[in-house]
Amino acid sequence: MATLPGFSLARRLAAGETVYTGWCALPAPIIVETLAREGFVAVTIDQQHGLWDTAATVNGIAAIRAGGAAPIVRVPLGAFDTASRALDFGAEGVIAPMINTVADAKAFVAATKYPPIGERSWGPTRAMNLAGITDMKAYLRDANQNVVTLAMIETQTALDNVDAIAATPGIDVLFVGPSDLSITLTNGKELDPHSATVEAALDKIIAAANKAGKVAGLYCANAERAVACAKRGVRFMAVASDLAMLRAGAAAQLKTLKG
Numbered sequence: 530m531a532t533l534p535g536f537s538l539a540r541r542l543a544a545g546e547t548v549y550t551g552w553c554a555l556p557a558p559i560i561v562e563t564l565a566r567e568g569f570v571a572v573t574i575d576q577q578h579g580l581w582d583t584a585a586t587v588n589g590i591a592a593i594r595a596g597g598a599a600p601i602v603r604v605p606l607g608a609f610d611t612a613s614r615a616l617d618f619g620a621e622g623v624i625a626p627m628i629n630t631v632a633d634a635k636a637f638v639a640a641t642k643y644p645p646i647g648e649r650s651w652g653p654t655r656a657m658n659l660a661g662i663t664d665m666k667a668y669l670r671d672a673n674q675n676v677v678t679l680a681m682i683e684t685q686t687a688l689d690n691v692d693a694i695a696a697t698p699g700i701d702v703l704f705v706g707p708s709d710l711s712i713t714l715t716n717g718k719e720l721d722p723h724s725a726t727v728e729a730a731l732d733k734i735i736a737a738a739n740k741a742g743k744v745a746g747l748y749c750a751n752a753e754r755a756v757a758c759a760k761r762g763v764r765f766m767a768v769a770s771d772l773a774m775l776r777a778g779a780a781a782q783l784k785t786l787k788g
Contacts, residue, residue, distance in 0.1 A: 533668065535660025536675040538571055538599035538621040542701070542744050547759050550601060552748070552767040554579030558592035560771050565596025573601040573767055576611065577626055583614075587655070590619045594659050601679075609640035616641060617652050619659040622677035624704055629686040631693045637680060638699030642673045646699045677701045679746055679765070682734050683709035691734055695741035702765055703738045704746035705731055722750065735762045 532540045541548050550571035551564035556579065561572045572593045574581050581589065586602060593600040602615035603624035612623045625637045639648040653668060662668050678699060682691055683706035695703055707722030714726050721727070731747065738745040739762065746765035749755040750773075755766040769777075 530674045531671045533660060533671050533675045534662055535594070536599070536621055538601070539675045539677050539701075541570065541599075542677065542764065545764075547764045548766070549755060550765070550767050551598075552770040553589070554581075555771050555775075556581045556585035556589070558585070558588045561589045561600075562592035562596040564771070565593050565598035569598055569768075571599040571601055571622070572596070573603060573624065574620075575603045575770075576608075577603050577605045579603075586615065587618050590615075591659060594619060601677075609636055612637065613640045613649055616649070616676055617654070617656055619656040621675070622679055622702075624679040624681060626681045626706065627683060627687070627709075628680035628694060628700075629684050630690055631697055634680055634694045634697040634700050637678060638697065641676060641678050642699045643669060646673055673699075679704040681706050683707075684713040688714075688730055688733065691737040692740065695737040695743050700743065702744040702746045703734050704748075704765065705734055706748060707731070708748075722748075723754075731758075731763075732761075 530543050548571055549569060550573045551569040552573050552575060553561050554575050564572045574586055574589050590600040599621040600619060601622040602620045604611040606626050612625060615623055623641055628634050628637060638646060641647060641649055643649045657668055679702040680694060680700050681704050694700060707727050708720060710730055711719055711721045711724055711727050735745040744765050745763045747758055747763045748767045749758060751769055755768050758766060
């Protein structure tokens with residue numbers, strides 16, 4: 530693939546690497562930059578359930594790049610206009626929740642990929658500046674290969690359509706939301722992202738991704754879960770969250786203080 534200067538996420542995935550991303554709900558650029566500098570090769574800004582507004586996202590993307598990592602943004606439900614803007618701000622990947630049908634997948638691709646694959650509107654000035662790209666024609670030529678689309682599979686409907694979603698041109702990663710999947714697969718009776726039902730669904734999603742030549746992804750509660758799922762063929766994983774890490778660190782210190 531032709532790699533754009535300053536872009537690394539798509540290249541890593543194309544090379545067969547397993548990518549672990551930090552995950553951030555707290556809208557502070559210093560947090561995402563710190564995760565990048567600590568060694569996460571990608572850091573995700575969570576607009577869907579996190580506290581990030583547009584201004585914070587713009588600054589957060591720049592901070593992640595300053596830390597040497599690839600910025601990813603999870604956009605709110607159905608906010609494909611936000612997906613396009615995140616890419617213009619300099620994100621290398623966009624995660625879209627609740628991609629349940631081929632129509633959803635096509636709408637996602639339309640906002641994130643340029644023709645002939647999608648219908649993304651031109652305006653990546655900030656993205657080009659952050660990456661040090663001066664040739665607009667080169668960006669247009671290579672952007673589709675370097676921008677990563679991650680379609681969240683987190684409902685029974687999505688699971689029923691997973692092969693067709695995976696086969697949709699322009700969808701790069703099937704990203705599993707295990708908590709929502711556990712809720713929808715039990716009709717709202719259970720929240721267990723590690724249940725046998727979810728594990729079976731994950732195997733099906735991994736198989737669909739492999740069949741279509743795409744990447745399987747997963748949100749993982751901790752590093753142990755991520756390492757275990759990497760052995761099953763998952764190659765893109767979010768690991769814990771900034772808030773979870775903060776709580777764990779505080780709890781460990783308080784445990785020592787309290788004896």
